[in-house]
Amino acid sequence: MTVRTRFAPSPTGYMHIGSLRTALYEYAFAKSQKGTFILRIEDTDKNRYVPGSTEKIYEQLKIFRLNWDESPYIQSERVKTDIYKNAAEKLLKDGHAFYCFCKAQTREEIKEAHGKGVSQVRDLNCRNLTAEEIGQKIAAGEKPAIRLKTPDSEEVAFFDFVVKKNIKWNTKFVDDAMLLKSDEFPTYQLAVVVDDADMKITHVIRALEWLPSTPIHLLLFKYLEYSVPQIGHLTDILDPEGGKLSKRKGNVSTEDFLNDGYLPEAILNFIMLLGWAPKDNREIFTLEEFVEVFNADGLQKANPMFNKVKLDWFDQQYMRKLDIKDLTNKISNFTDKPKGTIVKLLPLVRERMVTLKDFDSLTDYFFIRPQGHLKNAMAQLRGGGAVLEHAIGVLEKDFDGKILEEKARAFCAEKNIKVGDYFMALRVAITGKTATPPLWDIIKILGKEETLKRLYDCPTKKATT
């Protein structure tokens, strides 16, 4: 049997980094077994639907190269085929569901009605209505919803192939889940089961947060007479601040990271290892390599914490792998500088960049002459003024890196100053910074005229004292 996995996001605005990871594992699981990976948009919850987000999901998956097979399945369109309604009616007919006429309640209302601490699992109002009562209500124009008639005390269980454990529940703790709303739209619970069966999904891989609704699905699979797929639950990514990774604590959407200048390959590689590990400590994987080595055994069961510092490291690794042309193109999305300029300065800064965004801040001194703060910096350097005068003398005569180096060393030896101090004085005078690429590389690009102008503009006299 061919493996079929699905990525089933809800279009609620953006692609969460955790969703991307789920998609990645689903993709890798299918592809590693020459299987099929499909995409299903779960958009039956009209309240949570955000226009444009379906397109965003397509776009993001493409950026990360998680290409799905078959055309995407859209639940709101499938509603029109009555597939969910038919399933709900079958359950009704077989006595596994009941009509519910209760008004939809908000969380707050339910809380108030039942008091805190009381878990209301059974629907007492409508579960036991007689056929006659139901008939009257419908005749009176009331639109019923359909809910699952959960058995009172049965055991439901399944083997989680990720957690590698048998997990079971007593149905007395499983609620009478809403299946079909009064507008005939299915809830997540019904739609997911009907679709996984209809699309012949062999392996359901989803986040741990769905584990508690699994007993409902298990009952539905049974009552609808579908065969149950393998089910496995993935860890949730935790925020270093505590709790699940959430929007208000920082970046969570894949777009956020992309906009911050991280390369898709780096993000993907980082995500791979947040919840899955190989046996051999290897860390760098392209998507293809990952598919090659991926297996469910390496999936973790403890929630990992999102550690941005490691992401930075991955980004640096991938940035170095790019050739100048690719890197230039990518950087040009994050700076106003023309590509010609980027190409020229890139060799000086590429080892120093962590993200694509860093180009501007690492090269700003090429475009902005160092200003007032320079005085302070200069004053701290012993003999700074004399150094600058010396350097000016050398550069005016010979604009050459080798000669500058030689003469600087000779000068330092004679005046008994450190070579490091000499170049630091020059560095600060020319760039206004204490950390830069090797000085001559910068001077060469600035040119003789600009370099000398910057040196002349320094408050050498004051700094000498």
Add this chain to the structure above:
RNA sequence: GGCGCGUUCGUCUAGUGGUCUAGGACGGGGCGUUCUCAACGCCCAAAUCAUCGGUUCGAAUCCGAUACGCGCCA
């Protein structure tokens, strides 16, 4: 509150009864190279394997309880 899942260096993890004085990576510290930074090379610190109890000749590895974390329901 109820139900469920989890727990190895700060973080991601290797480890599936003796080979573990617990390995790797990120981060941190140090040294080297060096005009600074970065990069690179070498080295170091860092886990009583959550705790307690049990099984066993022997446990990070098996079992139980507790604690803590995370989630779901409402």
